[in-house]
Amino acid sequence: MNIAIGYSPCPNDTFIFDALVNGDIPTNGLRFSPVLEDVQTLNEWALAGKLPFTKISYGVLPLIASQYQMLPAGGALGMGVGPLLVTTPAWLAANGNTTPKTVIIPGANTTAHLLFSWAYPQVTQKRFAVFHDIEDAILRGEADAGVIIHENRFTYQQKGLVALCDLGNLWEQQLQVPIPLGGIAVRKDVPLAVALQVNALIQQSIAYSWRNYPNISNYVQCYAQAMEPTVMQQHIELYVNDFSHHVGAKGKAAVHTLIQVYQQLHPQSSYNNPVFIEEPA
Known part of the structure; x- marks a missing residue:
């Protein structure tokens, strides 16, 4: 069986x-066709229900719940x-702690947009861009501020930008749950046995990468483009954690809060x- 996974x-x-898509672990007859795209x-x-397995932002989950469920891993x-x-x-020097009027956000359906809308409901002048274009757009004066994600949280100071708000810290302090950024969705027409098998293989793939x-x-390096090795390591160590192996009760509670x-x-x-997906007891 060949499976497309985004x-x-x-x-x-x-x-x-x-390890999953490059043959480093046994996949028990499953073959994977990876499709790599920006999360938005x-x-x-x-x-549109395009892929049977796909990474999504949890911010879009309420809109796709009729078509997809989430895997516990990945x-x-x-x-x-x-x-x-x-x-x-x-x-910042000119405006202090006033709320920015115009903000660039990395995609309408991202968790970043959801967190920003929750923290700054009064801001209505938003525009959306691919996440890696946002820093430069702010520096060009195209908006008062922008919401950055992924490795940009490690590089924005080098670009000459300053933080107005850590939306994640605000979420954690006020709601007392982790931030559910994204997860792996499986389309509901995929048999549960296949979904569970893929979930287990993702866990094995993570374990293989950590062993090395x-x-x-x-x-990893070829898709990271010009990213410095230290930034790659920071990125991996921050975003691949115990929740990536299995979301667990705490992670599920965070998703329900979102x-x-x-x-x-x-x-x-x-909703x-x-x-x-239902896991065996």
């Missing part, structure tokens, strides 16, 4: 899926992993579907 080219995702593109594809959750709202020192760490494979926040922001929405 994930981003970011080091945490390529680290997780490296994957979110949009999930809205996700990005944790403490201290959240998006940052950043600006230029000049804007701190060596970073050519596969869904509740989504419903507060979108009162017309409803009555089991979030995660």
Whole structure:
């Protein structure tokens, strides 16, 4: 059986899926065709039901719940992993702690957008861009501020930007749960036995990569483009953690909290579907 699986080219995702898609672990007859895209593109594809297995932002989950459930493995959750709202020192000096009027966000359906909307509901002048374009757009003066994710949280100071708000810390302090950034969704037409098999293989793939760490494979490096090795390591160590192996009760509670926040922001929405696939006892 050949299975298409979507994930981003970011080091945490390529680290997780490296062994799975490159033949480093036995897959018991399953073959995988990886499709690497920016997470917002994957979110949009999930809205259309395009891939049977795909990384998504948890922010889009309420919109795809009729088509997808989540795997317990392969996700990005944790403490201290959240998006940052950043600006230029000049804007900060001129405006202090006032709320920015115009903000660039890495995708309409991302968890970053959900967290920003929760923290700054009064901001309505938003535009969306691919995450790696946001720092330069702020520096060009295209918006007052921007929300950054992924490795940009390690590089924004080098670019000459300053943080206005750590949206992740705000979430953690006020809601007392980890931040559920993204996870692996499985389309509901996939048999449960296959979903469970893929989930177990993802766990084995993660374990294989950790056994070889701190060596970073050519596969991870080639998609990381010009990222420095130290930034790759920081990225992996921050976003690939125990929650990536299995979301656990604490992680599931965080996802349910995020869904509740989504419903507060979108009162017309409803969510009555089991979030995660059923695991054997």
